[in-house]
Amino acid sequence: MSAVAVHLDRLTRRFGALTALDELDLDVAPGELLALLGPSGCGKTTALRLLGGFDRPDAGRVMVGGQDVTNTPANRRDMGMVFQAYSLFPNMDAHRNVQFGLRMRKMGAAQRKARADEVLDLVGLADHAGHYPYQLSGGQQQRVALARALAIEPSVLLLDEPLSALDARVRNQLRAEIRAVQQRLGITTLFVTHDQAEALSIADRVGVMHDGRLEQLGTPEEVYDRPATPFVAEFVGTMNHVAGRVLAGGRLEVLGSSLKAIGADGQQQGGMVEVLVRPEALEAVADEHGHAIVAERTFLGSLTRMRVTLDDGADLLIDVATRRGLPEPGARVAVRVTSEDALVSGPSTP
Amino acid sequence: MTILVLAAVFFLGPQVSALRYSFVQSNGENGLGNYTQLFHDSALGSSLVTSLEIAALTTVIMLALMLPTVVWVRLRLPRLAVVVESISVLPIVIPPIVMAAGLATLQSHASAQISSVIFTSPLTALTPFYVILAMPFAFRSLDVGVRAIDLRTLVDAARNLGAGWTTLLLRVILPNVRTAILTAASLTVALVLAEVVISETLLYDTYPVELVNTGQNLVGVAVALSVLSLAVTWLLLYMVSFIGNRDASRARIGRLL
Numbered sequence: 001m002s003a004v005a006v007h008l009d010r011l012t013r014r015f016g017a018l019t020a021l022d023e024l025d026l027d028v029a030p031g032e033l034l035a036l037l038g039p040s041g042c043g044k045t046t047a048l049r050l051l052g053g054f055d056r057p058d059a060g061r062v063m064v065g066g067q068d069v070t071n072t073p074a075n076r077r078d079m080g081m082v083f084q085a086y087s088l089f090p091n092m093d094a095h096r097n098v099q100f101g102l103r104m105r106k107m108g109a110a111q112r113k114a115r116a117d118e119v120l121d122l123v124g125l126a127d128h129a130g131h132y133p134y135q136l137s138g139g140q141q142q143r144v145a146l147a148r149a150l151a152i153e154p155s156v157l158l159l160d161e162p163l164s165a166l167d168a169r170v171r172n173q174l175r176a177e178i179r180a181v182q183q184r185l186g187i188t189t190l191f192v193t194h195d196q197a198e199a200l201s202i203a204d205r206v207g208v209m210h211d212g213r214l215e216q217l218g219t220p221e222e223v224y225d226r227p228a229t230p231f232v233a234e235f236v237g238t239m240n241h242v243a244g245r246v247l248a249g250g251r252l253e254v255l256g257s258s259l260k261a262i263g264a265d266g267q268q269q270g271g272m273v274e275v276l277v278r279p280e281a282l283e284a285v286a287d288e289h290g291h292a293i294v295a296e297r298t299f300l301g302s303l304t305r306m307r308v309t310l311d312d313g314a315d316l317l318i319d320v321a322t323r324r325g326l327p328e329p330g331a332r333v334a335v336r337v338t339s340e341d342a343l344v345s346g347p348s349t350p
Numbered sequence: 351m352t353i354l355v356l357a358a359v360f361f362l363g364p365q366v367s368a369l370r371y372s373f374v375q376s377n378g379e380n381g382l383g384n385y386t387q388l389f390h391d392s393a394l395g396s397s398l399v400t401s402l403e404i405a406a407l408t409t410v411i412m413l414a415l416m417l418p419t420v421v422w423v424r425l426r427l428p429r430l431a432v433v434v435e436s437i438s439v440l441p442i443v444i445p446p447i448v449m450a451a452g453l454a455t456l457q458s459h460a461s462a463q464i465s466s467v468i469f470t471s472p473l474t475a476l477t478p479f480y481v482i483l484a485m486p487f488a489f490r491s492l493d494v495g496v497r498a499i500d501l502r503t504l505v506d507a508a509r510n511l512g513a514g515w516t517t518l519l520l521r522v523i524l525p526n527v528r529t530a531i532l533t534a535a536s537l538t539v540a541l542v543l544a545e546v547v548i549s550e551t552l553l554y555d556t557y558p559v560e561l562v563n564t565g566q567n568l569v570g571v572a573v574a575l576s577v578l579s580l581a582v583t584w585l586l587l588y589m590v591s592f593i594g595n596r597d598a599s600r601a602r603i604g605r606l607l
Contacts, residue, residue: 052506053509054506054509054510075509075510075511075514080511081506081507083507085500086500086503087500087504087506087507089504089507089526090499090526091522091525091526100508100521101512104511104512104517105512152511158510
């Protein structure tokens with residue numbers, strides 16, 4: 001068995017003057033769930049459609065299980081896909097929808113029905129087999145679509161923002177179900193989303209895309225904690241921009257703390273740089289001699305987000321665990337960095 | 351309320367009068383004579399069969415040509431939709447008599463072999479022209495139906511599951527644009543059963559030609575025939591409406607359960 005289930009080799013797709021995908025190289029390991037994350041127009045859906053065979057690349061190759069499938073049409077690629085829009089065939093009930101791919105593979109009626117029962121049971125909809133799409137909720141429709149995609153035992157499962165049309169509660173529940181089913185079956189999966197929380201919570205690895213290129217590929221922890229570029233830092237989670245001074249020995253002085261600098265190569269000692277700091281890497285302590293004032297406090301459940309204004313006018317967001325005694329708006333506070341390192345995004349701008 | 355009564359009188363008055371008149375026999379007495387005469391008129395019966403054959407063949411050819419075209423244009427050439435739509439209107443702009451003249455010219459220049467294959471039967475001679483005449487109505491009906499479904503997603507889903515284009519068209523698209531297909535078919539049948547100019551000019555004995563001829567000789571029988579035709583048309587439209595609403599009714603019942 002190949003150590004790589006899917007290999008995208010310098011994949012390029014242009015639409016007129018626009019380069020939607022710019023020499024994308026990507027490997028997906030067998031049984032891995034890889035999320036492609038990025039804003040609209042970054043090329044993630046283009047990559048998925050090229051992998052699914054719905055579009056042809058202008059350059060590059062698509063390899064699946066070691067085979068070059070670049071010119072293989074979608075109906076011969078052996079891939080299951082769940083779409084963003086509800087894609088069940090309206091004229092068929094759930095059971096017949098699930099059987100459709102099996103029928104295309106000329107599977108016998110008895111085997112087909114047994115397999116459809118099995119996968120509908122897997123997604124918890126065995127008792128909805130006779131329901132038509134209009135009789136199912138959005139979440140149920142997407143679960144049937146997942147069952148339909150899994151029924152054909154595809155070599156790769158493609159998920160194109162399958163949760164984006166659902167409400168928050170159903171989205172969270174179905175996200176967990178998709179992950180559980182994917183892990184149970186050990187199926188190689190490419191998941192496309194613009195929702196960073198979704199990507200970080202479901203994937204083994206996350207690829208962050210921007211302008212048709214892969215900005216960073218790593219585990220959710222790597223992408224969140226050690227963003228490779230300012231774009232990744234900005235797109236994945238919330239970031240504060242703080243001024244820092246370059247110290248000797250690859251360190252920085254940020255809000256009075258000495259931190260290990262990441263990405264400060266080429267910066268002169270004593271020079272000012274812009275530093276990116278996560279809201280949860282900051283702490284605000286009530287201090288009447290502090291250099292900031294709490295401007296706003298927002299209750300977010302287990303977290304409370306504070307917006308504080310430094311004496312130089314800069315605003316910072318700080319996330320702290322919700323508890324009694326947090327500084328009230330208007331209170332003067334001292335702000336310090338709790339992390340041990342900080343990412344330099346570039347020279348400080350006045 | 352007044353408007354409703356006036357509208358009812360305006361629309362139903364002529365129908366009721368026609369129905370009443372259709373029972374007046376040639377001897378002035380009331381009876382079913384006009385209707386029994388209809389069924390004994392062999393020319394009328396054979397022309398009806400001819401027209402129904404033409405209607406069936408026209409409908410099949412029209413659907414076989416137009417449905418894949420509409421799907422392809424909406425899927426792959428959406429920018430050309432306006433152009434195709436404009437072309438589909440041409441048969442309305444070109445008067446039927448011009449088509450009849452064209453067909454007559456074609457007939458006169460055709461070889462004996464072609465004439466014997468095509469022009470001796472109204473089925474082979476008229477059907478291609480009726481397909482063209484039906485194009486504006488069929489295109490619009492099918493286009494509305496295709497635009498009402500999420501075509502791209504359904505096509506991608508079916509392709510992804512292994513369906514070829516023929517399976518996709520027959521098992522996925524066709525059942526989901528059934529109402530549009532029935533509407534296009536009904537309009538095509540209505541057109542074939544009403545077209546007189548081309549068939550009359552070229553001396554083919556179709557049902558509408560016979561209807562006109564009968565009307566000139568036997569007014570009572572012609573009225574009885576028009577009443578029957580109207581009833582059949584209403585029945586056809588009711589069937590289209592019933593089938594179209596069946597899914598909605600099923601959805602309502604599903605929700606109630």
